[in-house]
Amino acid sequence: MTERKTTMTTRRKFLTTAAAGAAAAPLAAPALAQSTxxxxxxxxxxxxxxxxxxxxxxxxxxxxxxxxxxxxxxxxxxxxxxxxxxxxxxxxxxxxxxxxxxxxxxxxxxxxxxxxxxxxxxxxxxxxxxxxxxxxxxxxxxxxxxxxxxxxxxxxxDPCHFATKDPIRSLADLNGKRVFTFPTAGRFLTQFGVVPVTLPWEDIEVAVQTGELDGIAWSGITEDYTVGWADVTNYFLTNNISGAxxxxxxxxxxxxxxxxxxxxxxxxxxxxxxxxxxxxxxxxxxxDLRVNGTKMELTTIPDEEWDTVEQAAQVFWDEIAAESETKAKVVEIFKKYNADMQAAGRPYRYGKA
The missing domain is CATH 3.40.190.170 (Bacterial extracellular solute-binding protein, family 7)
Structure with a gap:
């Protein structure tokens, strides 16, 4: 994996560089046919x-x-x-x-x-x-x-995990945490005290450094390392709210x-x-990064406590299904698929659904 440069790219710097590159590109790029x-x-x-x-x-x-x-x-x-x-x-x-x-x-x-x-x-x-x-x-x-x-x-x-400045070892640790995440994930996580925050993607690293954000629930650990978020967060929660x-x-x-x-x-x-x-x-x-990564300490919420989050998701699914006929159809597909995978057993599913 390519190492990320240590210098931080601000939005203004990136756009300036991009504009300069765009201006220079016609000198080097091959001419395209008019019909291209x-x-x-x-x-x-x-x-x-x-x-x-x-x-x-x-x-x-x-x-x-x-x-x-x-x-x-x-x-x-x-x-x-x-x-x-x-x-x-x-x-x-x-x-x-x-x-x-x-x-x-x-x-x-x-x-x-x-x-x-x-x-x-x-x-x-x-x-x-x-x-x-x-x-x-x-x-x-x-x-x-x-x-x-x-x-x-x-x-x-990638899967969705929390990358945070402070350790998350219980659901109580999520309470009040200001987290950059997706709209639907944020809607679901508010019941556990998470405060979803919406910011431009390129501002996230600085927002964690300045304390505007306590963490990120946007990706897995590969992305945390690739885009630099592992440089500004200290902990990676192994529990995820989605596998992909x-x-x-x-x-x-x-x-x-x-x-x-x-x-x-x-x-x-x-x-x-x-x-x-x-x-x-x-x-x-x-x-690889869970085993060999050096920038983030792994933490885990115990299974018996995390089970309550999985159970809450089933309630959330039903709430979504009640919103429209199409949503109900999609939720039924998710339920059917996960039931099939659970019934199939290893390696498809094992343990609790």
């Missing part, structure tokens, strides 16, 4: 994370597509704030987006399930199976078609329909390749 299709894609991820989770896939696409199509990438909040990604894509300001539904404030019925739906998954393989074999893919495609967006690909990313983030690639539907079929296929394959990379990068990285 060009897209702009913005990700929820900052530059250090995007180096792993986005850039390789788009570089692959651009190399293969050549003069036929090129995609320019932008990182978290660079063109628009992450919470405005959906609106920008719907308007056509941005052609495509890499994000979860929750972070980009999607107006669909499935938004609450994007990102970290509490205890919806235990392992990263749960997510592609839920989409490919249990019907979530068709539901997502239908919901986004209603609002002019093409849902291209869903994948499993549900993230996606989306595109403005009009722009998508303008593409020839082979470029649609190529972009889909590159998106799937990005998900595949994340699957093993996170799975291996989570274990």
């Amino acid at each position: 299709i060009t897209w702009r894609l913005q990700t929820y991820a900052g530059p250090a994370l995007a180096e792993h989770v986005l850039d390789p896939a788009i570089a692959m696409f651009n190399q293969i597509a050549g003069d036929r199509m090129q995609i320019e990438t932008f990182y978290a909040d660079q063109l628009v704030p992450t919470g405005e990604l959906f609106q920008a894509m719907q308007r056509g300001t941005i052609d495509a987006v890499q994000s979860d539904d929750d972070s980009m404030a999607s107006p669909t019925e499935v938004t609450v399930f994007g990102g970290y739906f509490p205890f919806g998954s235990r392992y990263s393989l749960d997510v592609p199976v839920l989409f490919s074999r249990y019907g979530l893919k068709e539901i997502w495609e239908a919901e986004y078609a209603k609002v002019g967006i093409k849902h291209i690909s869903a994948g499993a990313w 983030w549900i993230g996606h690639f989306f595109a403005n539907n009009d722009r998508w329909e303008e593409l020839p079929d082979d470029l649609k296929t190529l972009f889909t394959v590159c998106c799937d390749q990005s998900h595949y990379y994340r699957q093993y990068w996170y799975w291996g990285g989570e274990a």
